[in-house]
Amino acid sequence: MARKYFGTDGVRGRVGQAPITPEFIMRLGHAAGVTLAAREHLPHGERPAVLIGKDTRVSGYMLEAALEAGFAAAGVDVMLAGPVPTPAVAYLTRALRLQxxxxxxxSHNPFFDNGIKFFSAGGAKLPDAVELEIEQRLEQPMGCVDSARLGRARRIDDAAGRYIEFCKSTFPNELDLRGLRIALDCAHGAAYHIAPAVFHELGAEVVPVGVEPNGLNINDGVGATRPENLRNAVLANAADLGIALDGDGDRLIMVDRAGEIYDGDKLLYVIARARHAEGRLEGVVGTLMSNLGFEHAIGRLGVPFARARVGDRYVLETLHERGWKLGGENSGHIICLDRHTTGDGIVSALQVLAALKQRGEELAGACADLAFYPQRLINVRLSAAFDWQSDRDIAAARASAEAELGDSGRVLLRPSGTEPLLRVMVEGRDATQVERLAEQIAEAVKQASE
Known part of the structure; x- marks a missing residue:
């Protein structure tokens, strides 16, 4: 059964437009609360409890109140953490033994968008079955428990401090960051008051960037999706390196002292290489968009590699299926299951820094044997009714390109999850060949869809 509201990362949209309206979010809170209450077997008289965290968008106040009302009507207690990164909510939910x-x-969207995503009691994304159950309850009228059973709300004053200590605990005790000047871009987002404290307390000199949220400037020219801003800060302040997070703190991009930008594939390789040297790397999970050069580099380490669908939840699912600990996306979502239950930008940055410290390297040296292959991505607009998967001309163009590339490249056709687009991606050793083959396949798609 297809999900109507939940996407790969919760419910998301433009504020004020369905489904991100106060009325719907209140019903979502109620439906989630009823679902959780039905699934929990708590001692008699004890109510389920949930934690609500948010980023710095101005709409967070409104949606927080709506969620709180919905949960209370379902008889669920609420703990309010205020602005904290997404992975902080995963950690605190588990640490506080909440439901x-x-x-x-x-996440990385502009301020006028917002969304709701859920974590289970164990700090992982909710299974599809639970999200479907919540959606089914959304179709039913919203009720309210008796007054004596209404949920209550209270604020957790030490949420940020708890999470700061957790992040620091993922960095080796015998190491510190003394002597490092780090430019740190928090995207005017949820990590603005947390990430600087983590790196400072581990000994680094922090040059803070994007730490003045006003409700409207989250991700606006800053953060992991705008690494040029971090590069400028690194060069202007003669920093040893730079760290950029996105608006909710679960994505990581880094910059070295020369201004070179390191995406998720490169940073994941730095961590993987260090884990492998320590003899504790069973395998690595990437996605369909992970660079072929990254896959080959992991192969040269003698480490198994698997590709998941695009989306950190699918990386996580594949890690669990295979019993591995390390995976991520080139967008900067990196999951270290030996450190946290979910992707975490701060924790991932600390794993990169630990690897560099332990091996006495800088980012450039750690990635010296990682050669990325040229990649060309073309978005082709389709009519909603067009079945591109059954078209013979598209299949023939793809087969021809794959035959020409052989083992030195690959072709990926992937529909957009939000727009009527087909993403045509070709990757190989020769940039001219890659460009030509991508254009040929894209043209075949255009002609077939007309």
């Missing part, structure tokens, strides 16, 4: 965690955030 679920809720994040109000649209």
């Amino acid at each position: 679920a965690g809720v994040v109000i955030s649209a």
